[in-house]
Amino acid sequence: MAQISPEVKKSIITRNLQEVLGDDKMTSILKERDLRIYWGTATTGKPHVAYFVPMSKIADFLKAGCEVTILFADLHAYLDNMKAPWSLLELRTKYYEAVIKAMLTSIGVPLDKLKFVQGTQYQLSKEYTLDVYKLSSVVTQHDAKKAGAEVVKQVEYPLLSGLLYPGLQALDEEYLKCDAQFGGVDQRKIFTFAEKYLPALGYEKRIHLMNPMVPGLAGGKMSSSEEDSKIDLLDTPAAVKKKLKRAFCEPGNIQDNGLLSFVKHVLFSLFKEGEGFQISRKPENGGDLCFNTYDDLEKAFAEQSLHPGDLKSAVEFYINKLLEPIRKEFENPELKKLSEAAYPSGKTNGLAKQKSNTPADVEDGPHRLDIRVGKVVEAKKHPDADTLYALQIDVGEPVPRSVVSGLANFVPLESMQDRLVAVLCNLKPSKMRGIESKGMVLCTSNTEHTEVEPILVPEDCSAGEKITVEGYSGNPDEQLNPKKKIWEKLQADLKTNSDGEAVWKDNFLLTPNGQKILSRLANCSIK
Structure with missing residues (x-):
């Protein structure tokens, strides 16, 4: 390959980018040597054609003589509101690696010039973990939340993991020994977060290269979940x-x-x-x-x-x-x-x-259900109904939720106290014999309705943890619209299989740790 001048290299590196932070530093480095760049992707939803946008830029970086590292950010995928369940993390990382290598080959990018790294290969090391703790001692909650606002899934009661996400992405720059990080312009707040906080740990400020966001086929952002x-x-x-x-x-x-x-x-x-x-x-x-x-x-x-x-x-x-x-x-x-x-x-x-x-299948997917682990902190008989319990359930909110449940004829009152249950939290609140109910305890029941019991939540779960359906991600509705009967449509496919495992259309219901939700009752509906 003919020698390329620093000016031409810079032109190739920056073409079609929306923004560059650290332009002067890039100019200075290119006068001395080639640039070291990393691009990371969280292994969550399936890569789609928009991934050809960063792939084509990676091709540009290689044309300009850059050393390029591709990070499969598996730990980030889990921290981002568990978009990738722990049980699927390794499989999705392998899928990403296979499909991205196939994409690069498709556009003629030689793989021997690239370095591929899996996040957990170094992010679980003693040194990295210590830096996470050091960073947490100087980063404010406000700055961490602001940094991840465009990237990390935003929910009413965010998990601590989402606040850690921007800090880990900042530290990746140091541990991958790069000069520049490349990403979409939606990551700008994380990039400026890194520029602010890495020097606080004694590490240098990096260059940041930002692609524009490519609109989806329906207009707006192209998304794996749409x-x-x-x-x-x-x-x-x-x-x-x-x-x-x-x-x-x-x-x-x-x-x-x-x-x-x-x-x-x-x-x-x-x-x-x-x-x-x-x-x-x-x-x-x-x-x-x-x-x-x-x-x-x-x-x-x-x-x-x-x-x-x-x-x-x-x-x-x-x-x-x-x-x-x-x-x-x-x-x-x-x-x-x-x-x-x-x-x-x-x-x-x-x-x-x-x-x-189909679009209807995606629209009415189980990701719309806000199912959480709940702990019963108070259980009483309903004063005006012999078949109902009036429960106070901790679902990870400042105040326990009032939930009325029709379990009085099936489960002894004393066994409800301090019990872990699965609670559907985004039904429209309703009054049941004068007491407002702000959720539903999910239960299995046989066809004769002679046996009814709450589905079993693993004992090591904590109140407020999300229960998800394997393979589905997305934001739950703030409140399910009763007129559209979303819950009724989804509930029809919610059941236990022959092994007593809770499933939706044969996809397992999982805890954040990837454990399956079970029931003593097999081949029964869940409602």
Whole structure:
């Protein structure tokens, strides 16, 4: 490779970025040596086509001679409100590594020039742990919460783990010995947090390189948890066509257009010299077009001389061209098995057949349920109903919740005191014989309704911990709308299997530690 000047290297490193913090420092380093950059990804939801945006920048960094480290941030995935359950963490990390290597190979990036690191390989060391404690002694709660506001899942009662997240990401810069960290502009607050607090531990301030956020197919941010907003890397050509057909692409609108953004930040950065963006059209529609620069393409779309349907058709061709090597890679039986194990609610029969994952299925997924571990701190008979208990349950809030439960004919009162139960917390409060109930104790019952008992929560759980459904992530509704009968729809698939394990559509209900929720009653509904 011909020698590249520091100025050209800097131009390649910074092209298409939205913002750079530490520009002068980068200029200074490049005069002496090549830059050391790291990019990290938390191993949560499945990577999708928007991941080609950072991949294409990694290709740029390598062209500029940079030393690049890719961090599979498995511990971060768990700390971010347990988006990846502990039981699935290792599997998802392996999936990320396999699929990201396949993506890089698809765009011609040599893997031998990259370093791949798993977060828990060093984040559990004595030295790193001590630095976490040191950092916690100087960081305020306000700054930690503010830093993670755009990245860490925000909930009404945040777990301490989410406050630790920004500090760990800051420390990664030191432990990976990088000059610069690369990420999306949504990570800016974490980057400025690192610039403020790393020097407090005696470590140097790093450079920060930020990509713009690419709009999703439906407009807005492209998200792993919003099925309509993204194309999965293993989607079939038919699925790609279907999603692009539904994609938001208003004639002349270049502001919130996920298709144009993808062309700009991925395709044009990958085109070889002299290669342009090809659009095939019938002669009666004006014939084929070729745009040699993105600006020309954007101008044509803004002036409406390029129809949204023709843009979609061209993008479909290029996306399938990028995805085909990845699909072929994942025809390997072992990788198919890995994909299904890491994301149990995803594909069930390789690439040819997909499990039902329609927009309605995603919208009404079990992630909408706010199920928490509760501890009964007070149990009394309801004064006006022999079949009801009036309970006070600690669900991790400042004040215990009042919950009325119809267990009086099935569970002795004394066995309810101090018992751990699973509580559905986002039903609309209702009065039951004069006492307001702000939740529901989830129970199993047989078909004759002669046996009813609370599902079993492991004894080492704590009040307020979230119970999730394996393979599903997302924010629960603040309150389930009773008119839309969301709970009734989801409850129909909530049951115990033949082994007495609590499941939703065969996906296990899990504690934060990955333990299964059980019941003495098998093959029963949960409600």
